[in-house]
Amino acid sequence: MTIAQVADKYGITPDTLRYYERVGLIPSVTRSAGGIRNYGEEECNWVEFIVCMRGAGIEVDALIRYVSLFKAGNGTLKERKNILIEQRDKLARRVEELEKTLARLDKKIENYESVLIPAQEKLMKKGEKNG
Amino acid sequence: MTIAQVADKYGITPDTLRYYERVGLIPSVTRSAGGIRNYGEEECNWVEFIVCMRGAGIEVDALIRYVSLFKAGNGTLKERKNILIEQRDKLARRVEELEKTLARLDKKIENYESVLIPAQEKLMKKGEKNG
DNA sequence: GTAAACCCTGGAGTTCGCTCCAAGTCAAGA
DNA sequence: TCTTGACTTGGAGCGAACTCCAGGGTTTAC
Numbered sequence: 001m002t003i004a005q006v007a008d009k010y011g012i013t014p015d016t017l018r019y020y021e022r023v024g025l026i027p028s029v030t031r032s033a034g035g036i037r038n039y040g041e042e043e044c045n046w047v048e049f050i051v052c053m054r055g056a057g058i059e060v061d062a063l064i065r066y067v068s069l070f071k072a073g074n075g076t077l078k079e080r081k082n083i084l085i086e087q088r089d090k091l092a093r094r095v096e097e098l099e100k101t102l103a104r105l106d107k108k109i110e111n112y113e114s115v116l117i118p119a120q121e122k123l124m125k126k127g128e129k130n131g
Numbered sequence: 132m133t134i135a136q137v138a139d140k141y142g143i144t145p146d147t148l149r150y151y152e153r154v155g156l157i158p159s160v161t162r163s164a165g166g167i168r169n170y171g172e173e174e175c176n177w178v179e180f181i182v183c184m185r186g187a188g189i190e191v192d193a194l195i196r197y198v199s200l201f202k203a204g205n206g207t208l209k210e211r212k213n214i215l216i217e218q219r220d221k222l223a224r225r226v227e228e229l230e231k232t233l234a235r236l237d238k239k240i241e242n243y244e245s246v247l248i249p250a251q252e253k254l255m256k257k258g259e260k261n262g
Numbered sequence: 263g264t265a266a267a268c269c270c271t272g273g274a275g276t277t278c279g280c281t282c283c284a285a286g287t288c289a290a291g292a
Numbered sequence: 293t294c295t296t297g298a299c300t301t302g303g304a305g306c307g308a309a310c311t312c313c314a315g316g317g318t319t320t321a322c
Contacts, residue, residue, distance in 0.1 A: 004298075014299085015281055022302095023279095034288050036299055056232035060279065081243035088236040095229050101187035102226060105219040112212035134269075145269085146311055153272095154309095165318050167269055191309065 001039040009044070010051045017047065024064045025050050027071055057094070058087050132170040140175070141182045148178065155195045156181050158202055188225070189218050 003014045020026050021037075026046050029037045039047070046067075053063055066083045069076035134145045151157050152168075157177050160168045170178070184194055197214045200207035 002298080013281075016279090018300090019280060032288085034299085035301095036288070052232055052235065054279090056229050077243060077247055081240060081247060084236055084240050084243065088233065088240060091229060091233050091236065095226060095233060098187050098222060098226050098229070101183055102219065102222050104183065105215055105222065109212060109215050109219060112208060112215065116208055116212060144311075147309090149270090150310060163269095163318085165269085166271095167318065185309090 001044065003037050003039070006039045006044060006047055010047055012051060020047075020050060023060065024067055025060065027067055053087075056091060058091070062087055132175065134168050134170070137170045137175060137178055141178055143182060151178075151181060154191065155198055156191065158198055184218075187222060189222070193218055 001009070003017055007014045007017055017026075021029055026043065029039055029043050032038055050063060054060070062083060066080055069080045069083070132140070134148055138145045138148055148157075152160055157174065160170060160174050163169055181194060185191070193214060197211055200211045200214070
């Protein structure tokens with residue numbers, strides 16, 4: 001697959017893909033003789049993983065560390081797992097926080113309704129009077 | 132309360148508070164004769180609200196719109212509510228996305244365990260042999 | 263009344279994560 | 293073979309949200 005196809009498939013731009021590769025978010029991409037990237041299945045899976053993780057706000061730096069450990073081979077399994085755990089925990093805390101804020105927004109919206117609905121009823125009664 | 136106290140209370144810096152006020156995230160802060168900010172209870176509540184919303188990643192622009200409608204009075208209740216609903220929905224979608232990624236990370240970590248635990252057991256057996 | 267600590271403003275600087283650009287190379291169709 | 297369009301690189305630029313700074317004013321404690 002070409003860079004444009006992969007970009008399209010995962011909803012990002014070729015520039016972002018090049019950037020990800022440049023900074024080390026994607027292990028490596030095979031090239032044609034002329035130097036043009038050709039993404040295989042493995043590479044696509046990496047892209048998909050990275051796009052997902054970035055979508056959840058996991059920092060580029062953490063992902064770079066993860067990828068560089070991956071490149072270093074099986075001796076780094078434990079360390080890689082620790083990065084994942086660290087990020088999972090961070091994300092779990094974030095989700096909790098967001099859920100609290102979500103609940104708060106819901107309440108605030110309810111409050112607005114309790115102000116707005118009586119106001120609307122008043123208008124409707126007015127309407128009844130007028131017609 | 133002084134700016135430093137408020138900053139401390141909500142875990143931000145005085146600079147951030149001044150920035151929030153400057154761009155319109157906080158309706159107004161009363162000043163002393165000398166021009167020094169003095170946060171009352173109302174103002175603290177605004178700060179708390181804004182810090183919470185910002186903590187959930189709600190955009191500064193949306194909050195500015197909200198605050199400026201608030202300043203404009205009761206005629207803007209419906210519009211304010213709409214902003215809240217819009218942001219609530221955005222946040223809800225985000226939470227869903229994050230939960231999916233969280234589940235994925237959990238699975239990935241489990242996979243690492245299924246590789247690492249057998250390796251550990253091997254090491255432990257070796258330990259038994261040696262002592 | 264003065265020193266130290268805090269506050270003020272406007273504007274420049276920083277960080278993160280892309281995003282865009284110039285100048286050139288490569289590949290596929292007419 | 294030429295043209296057209298996609299690809300390459302290194303590096304500059306950008307938007308969001310702060311963060312910091314210089315040069316000053318204010319408060320408070322002694």
